[in-house]
Amino acid sequence: MIDYGHAYCEATGKPAPTQAPRLTPLFQQIAAGTLLPPRGQQAVDLGLTAHSLNDPREDPPLYEYYQWVLAHYFAEQPPHELTAKLIGMAFTCANLFQTDLPQPLTINPWQVESLTTFPLATRRAIVVENNGIFIWLFKRHPTWPLINQAGNDFNPTYVQLLQELEQRGLQLTYLGDLDSRGIQMADYLFQQLQKTSIEQFTALQTPTQVATWLAVHGKSDLKRQRTRRLTVQQPVFQTEMDSVCLLHQFVEQEQLIADYERLMPAWLDEA
Template identity: 55%
Template structure:
């Protein structure tokens, strides 16, 4: 039996789908470090339809098996494939890279490698969770160094373009919605970093701030304030406060506060 099928069935307790064996060829190529074509071509080469490895609706059981093996049998970054994905794998920022191109700048996977060591325009960056807040801050302050988090999309391009600049001296702060999901995203972002503490990441939105803002501006919503698991103590404190208050705040409500605090932070941390 295939070692991948065996591992899947032992761990999940579920039978592998009938066509699971067809993927052994692909998995073996990954293990050997071979460069793979785009995912649609990979699927066709194994006798599957082009969307099988990209779209769960094509063959749900086989897609679930494929994702399980990719997640549990290979390390992050081990897959060397030519990507055909541009949408949903982007990194959008303003005034981070030292380029004459109009800002904001959106990078796709094909641009990743040369940008990892591209000259930096700034050594500070404010990471913004929501698209609209990012756009408004950039419009009002076109010289500010901003990075769009874009919700919970921690795609591979985004992660590498956060971690490499940090290794080169970049400092980050994070601003997001003050609800359970927003705090969980902030915690996830902080855990991407190797040289920056979660307390530094939360410098503009600290637990004492959260308590005051919730009391003054918070909106009641049980669904958006349920306790979620976070790791960093600073975000555990904020999560607990949100759950206890049963209230949340959206980024748009804090624009005035953001502008004042970002300006002060950029001035205080300027290299």
């Protein structure tokens, strides 16, 4: 077995970061050609925060080490991973419309008018904040009706089609990151909707459920960046914001896959 940490130290003169051993199983999977989930899920599965392998600002020494190993050992065999780069100015969904086209579908602005009367394949759908979570859930459960919210990508096509779908009776609920920005995004998205009740929108991510997830899975925000207080409009989201800010804990969606897989089918089956 290759000692990547030792090799890194010998080549760079820098000690391997303290978290380096956590990446060893990942490097073994890459070497074996294993299909990996999106990179944020990989990081959380290793006990890291979701952005550790994507964002050099999250943990600079670990990110540098990770990139060094990829460049020196896997240049000819890059990771076989699902990408989270799904959309630009569009609407990405799975199993919403009655069609034989391969899923997921990415809908552009020119298609919106036609799709306002296109037959629906479901009465309920779950809006998922994170690109990577959307595609990972779809990969694991290819028949679930999902809508990719794509973080803060509230583009006009997305908002217009979401409003059209709820006007047609599609019931929507939401799942996102449990940090200040994630809760603020949920609040903002809810304000764009016209027919969806707050009870339905938060059916899976209630204040009680949020508090439980923070207690069980919460990560300490030592830098106080992800748990700073942000403005929200809905009292439900104010309660959730209070929990995050008071505890200085956050939870990333990648940590909740098992819980999602337990909760989502029951809600979808209620339709």
